[in-house]
Amino acid sequence: MGKRMRMTLPKKEEDLQKVVEEVSELHNHHHHHHHHEIEGLDEILHTIDVLMDTMNTRLSDLEEKIGKLREEIINLYKLFGLLVEAMAAEDDSHRKQVLTKAVEILKTSIP
Numbered sequence: 001m002g003k004r005m006r007m008t009l010p011k012k013e014e015d016l017q018k019v020v021e022e023v024s025e026l027h028n029h030h031h032h033h034h035h036h037e038i039e040g041l042d043e044i045l046h047t048i049d050v051l052m053d054t055m056n057t058r059l060s061d062l063e064e065k066i067g068k069l070r071e072e073i074i075n076l077y078k079l080f081g082l083l084v085e086a087m088a089a090e091d092d093s094h095r096k097q098v099l100t101k102a103v104e105i106l107k108t109s110i111p
Contacts, residue, residue: 075109 082102089095 072109075105078105 079102082098082105086095086098086102089098
């Protein structure tokens with residue numbers, strides 16, 4: 001097995017003070033480096049927060065657009081149904097009534 005080293009404390013006050021200063025410098029250097037890492041982390045977290053807000057805004061916009069498209073699709077199905085009904089109508093009175101409903105749907109869905 002390897003030889004175990006024995007650590008001893010400095011006996012002179014000057015030597016002890018030098019060790020304290022070296023440890024203090026090492027700690028301050030590490031603390032300074034750690035401080036820059038935290039600033040970088042804060043910047044990354046801020047960027048992620050901004051990106052999340054942007055994504056949520058876009059999602060809300062898409063949900064609104066999907067709702068409008070859903071209404072348009074519903075209106076198209078209603079129109080197709082009314083047109084089929086108008087084509088199958090045996091008398092002109094019923095055909096005119098169904099086509100009038102179709103026109104009303106078009107008026108309400110076209111700005």
